[in-house]
C-alpha cells in the first residue's frame with residue numbers, strides 16, 4: 001500500500017520509519033525537507049506539498065503541531081483533501097482538541113474522504129520502538145481497514161468512540177501529564193527549600209503512591225539538568241494544556257488547575273524553554289520559585 005505521511009518531526013519521522021521497516025512504500029512531506037532524508041535514503045518518495053502526496057497515496061497520515069498546521073496541510077493552498085481520491089482514508093495522529101478533530105472529520109466527509117482521529121500516547125522512544133498507544137475516534141470499519149498499519153507503529157489500538165473522541169481522551173491524558181509534571185516540580189522546589197536533598201526527595205517520591213509513574217523517566221533529566229533534545233517539547237505540552245482549556249470552555253467544565261499550569265509553562269517558554277523537554281518546568285520553577293532564604297543548609301540524609 002502507498003502511504004502518504006505528512007509531518008516528520010520527533011514522532012512522525014519514527015512512526016513513518018516503522019511503516020517503512022515493515023515494507024510499506026512511503027510518499028512523505030514535511031515543511032523542513034531535511035528531516036525526510038533518512039526515509040528518502042531508504043526509498044521513500046518526496047512530495048513537494050501535501051497535495052502532491054495525496055495524488056499518489058492510498059492513505060494519508062498526519063502528525064503535526066500546532067493545530068493550524070493540520071488544517072493547512074488538509075485545506076490550505078496546497079492542501080491534500082481536494083486532490084485525494086474519494087473513498088480514501090485520512091488518519092490524523094496529531095494531538096488536537098475534539099472539536100477541531102470533528103471539524104476535520106466533517107471537512108473530509110465533504111470531500112468524500114473517510115477520517116479517523118488517532119492521537120497517540122508514548123514519546124520519542126515509544127515511537128521508535130513501535131510501542132505507541134493509538135486512541136481512535138471514528139467509524140469502527142475505518143479503523144479495521146487501517147489497523148494493520150497502526151500495529152506497525154504501536155502495540156495497542158483502542159477504539160474510543162465516534163469522531164473527536166480519541167482527541168478527547170488524549171487531551172485528558174496530557175492535561176494529567178502537564179499538571180502532574182508541574183506539581184512534582186513544585187514539590188521538589190518545596191522540599192529543597194526545606195533543606196531536603198534532591199536525591200532523598202527523588203528516592204522517597206518516585207515509584208511511590210504520591211506521584212505519577214511517568215515521572216520516574218524524568219529523574220535523569222532533572223538530576224543532570226539536561227533537557228534537550230526533547231522527548232516531548234515543552235511548547236507542545238503547553239499547547240495541549242491550552243487545548244484542554246479550550247475544550248473545557250466548549251463543554252462548560254471549570255479547569256482552574258489546568259489554566260494555572262498552562263500559564264506556568266508559558267512563563268517557562270518566555271524564559272527560553274520552548275524546545276526543551278517539558279520536564280524543564282522544574283528548571284524554570286527552581287530558578288524562579290526556589291527559596292531565596294533556605295531554612296537550613298541541605299544536610300546529608302539517609303536514602
Ligand SMILES: NC(=O)c1ccc[n+]([C@@H]2O[C@H](COP(=O)([O-])OP(=O)(O)OC[C@H]3O[C@@H](n4cnc5c(N)ncnc54)[C@H](OP(=O)(O)O)[C@@H]3O)[C@@H](O)[C@H]2O)c1
Pocket residue numbers: 006007008009010011012030031032035063064065066069072093094095096120121122123124231232233236
Ligand atoms: N513528542 C511527544 O512526546 C509526543 C507524544 C504524543 C503526541 N505528540 C504530538 O505529535 C505531534 C507532533 O509532535 P512532535 O513531538 O513530533 O513535534 P515536532 O518534532 O516539533 O514536529 C512538529 C511537526 O509539525 C510541523 N510543523 C510545525 N509547524 C508547522 C507549520 N506552521 N506548517 C507546517 N508544518 C509545521 C513540523 O515541521 P518542521 O519539521 O518543518 O518543523 C513537524 O513536522 C503534535 O501534535 C504533538 O502534540 C507528541
